[in-house]
Amino acid sequence: MEERSPTGLELVRTPSRSPGPVPEHGPVWNPGVSRRLLARYYLPHRHTTLQGNACRLLRDGVEAYPEMLEAIRRARRSIRLETYMFVTDTVGELFGQALAEAAERGVHVKVLYDAVGSWTSRKSFFEGLRQRGVDVRAFKPFSLARGLRYLLRRDHRKILVVDGTVAFTGGVNIAAHWAPEGQGVAWRDDVLRIEGPAVHELERRFLATWRMMFQDRLSRLQRRIRGTFVPEPGPRKGDVGLAVLSSRRSIHRAYLHAIQRSRKSVLIAAGYFVPDRRMVSALKDAARRGVEVSLLLNGGKSDHPFLEHATRAFYETLLGAGIRIFEWQRGVLHAKTAVVDGVWGTIGSFNLERLSLAFNHEVNAVFADPRLGRDLEDSFRLDCGDCREVDLAAFRRRPLWQKAVERVLYFFRKVL
Numbered sequence: 001m002e003e004r005s006p007t008g009l010e011l012v013r014t015p016s017r018s019p020g021p022v023p024e025h026g027p028v029w030n031p032g033v034s035r036r037l038l039a040r041y042y043l044p045h046r047h048t049t050l051q052g053n054a055c056r057l058l059r060d061g062v063e064a065y066p067e068m069l070e071a072i073r074r075a076r077r078s079i080r081l082e083t084y085m086f087v088t089d090t091v092g093e094l095f096g097q098a099l100a101e102a103a104e105r106g107v108h109v110k111v112l113y114d115a116v117g118s119w120t121s122r123k124s125f126f127e128g129l130r131q132r133g134v135d136v137r138a139f140k141p142f143s144l145a146r147g148l149r150y151l152l153r154r155d156h157r158k159i160l161v162v163d164g165t166v167a168f169t170g171g172v173n174i175a176a177h178w179a180p181e182g183q184g185v186a187w188r189d190d191v192l193r194i195e196g197p198a199v200h201e202l203e204r205r206f207l208a209t210w211r212m213m214f215q216d217r218l219s220r221l222q223r224r225i226r227g228t229f230v231p232e233p234g235p236r237k238g239d240v241g242l243a244v245l246s247s248r249r250s251i252h253r254a255y256l257h258a259i260q261r262s263r264k265s266v267l268i269a270a271g272y273f274v275p276d277r278r279m280v281s282a283l284k285d286a287a288r289r290g291v292e293v294s295l296l297l298n299g300g301k302s303d304h305p306f307l308e309h310a311t312r313a314f315y316e317t318l319l320g321a322g323i324r325i326f327e328w329q330r331g332v333l334h335a336k337t338a339v340v341d342g343v344w345g346t347i348g349s350f351n352l353e354r355l356s357l358a359f360n361h362e363v364n365a366v367f368a369d370p371r372l373g374r375d376l377e378d379s380f381r382l383d384c385g386d387c388r389e390v391d392l393a394a395f396r397r398r399p400l401w402q403k404a405v406e407r408v409l410y411f412f413r414k415v416l
Contacts, residue, residue: 021384028341038368042344047243052236053196061178064191071162072098079109080206082159084117085173088125103133111136114155156360167199189334192347196237201244243366258344267380269296269335274353284321299327313410319392326387339376
């Protein structure tokens with residue numbers, strides 16, 4: 001049976017195709033519906049998409065790091081790397097060596113790392129990179145004199161742009177946390193590899209942050225008057241339309257809009273999940289409409305256990321609304337991805353919690369594409385096979401001390 005949406009697009013109603021923790025469903029939209037119309041339906045009107053991108057989903061550092069390093073080694077003109085954590089461990093040393101070699105062969109290399117996120121890293125490591133020609137700088141070094149708000153506003157983005165032609169963005173930092181077991185601790189995460197016009201937008205976001213941090217007001221004014229050189233958007237490489245969002249509120253709005261427009265499924269993987277009231281309301285409303293709403297969250301091995309307890313304070317209301325919750329059992333879940341109806345999706349650095357919404361510099365790629373959406377959906381369902389599903393009746397029988405901890409941390413959720 002077919003139904004028409006408010007925008008006139010044709011919807012397809014099909015039964016679930018397979019059993020399992022999170023059953024698959026058939027396509028929600030007819031194959032003939034254009035990607036531009038899908039973007040118009042799932043994205044807020046102000047979120048314009050750049051067409052003509054080729055995108056590939058990379059799982060964990062196992063797939064992301066080799067491709068990122070290969071791009072750096074092939075660089076001929078420029079490398080822009082922005083990351084929250086640049087840790088001086090085996091992975092950090094590997095990237096440092098590749099970046100230094102690129103600088104030594106004449107590539108213009110800029111690296112921006114967050115001072116708080118990389119506080120354990122050796123200063124001598126970064127100084128060694130500078131001596132070899134890498135322009136590496138810290139975002140907002142630790143300073144009590146500038147106040148608490150200065151400390152809280154961190155650069156949480158993960159962007160690598162090489163030669164203005166290929167870019168990587170997602171949740172993976174430069175650290176052995178994301179390396180495979182035996183070489184690291186195998187944190188679960190996602191990265192999107194992009195070729196096409198959206199690469200230009202990611203590079204613009206990097207350069208804007210660099211200018212904001214390291215140029216005085218006069219230099220910025222002079223640059224504005226004469227214009228800033230940024231490579232022109234590259235040629236079309238594929239058929240994926242991407243919106244690059246770097247405003248915290250625009251990313252949050254994109255989540256809410258897509259969930260409110262959902263017809264069949266809402267699948268969210270969130271390493272850190274302390275949603276605001278609007279997000280909780282949108283998820284519950286979707287579940288009540290008959291949409292399959294499933295959350296993939298940390299299951300007792302988070303690197304922020306206090307935050308995990310605050311997350312569990314939401315379980316009863318979510319489970320009671322018919323939302324399914326799966327807890328990741330293999331180490332730490334760090335992913336920040338979502339897919340709606342197998343069509344709309346987002347991958348980036350934005351967490352569904354207070355710091356991302358109120359303070360951090362973030363960036364997410366948002367798309368409306370059936371093929372990429374199916375890849376992200378398949379990845380989510382694969383992950384659920386390594387999870388424990390939370391049962392409401394069993395959850396209500398948890399120890400009293402655990403309930404008390406959850407309530408206390410829920411009260412302090414805005415400052416965790």
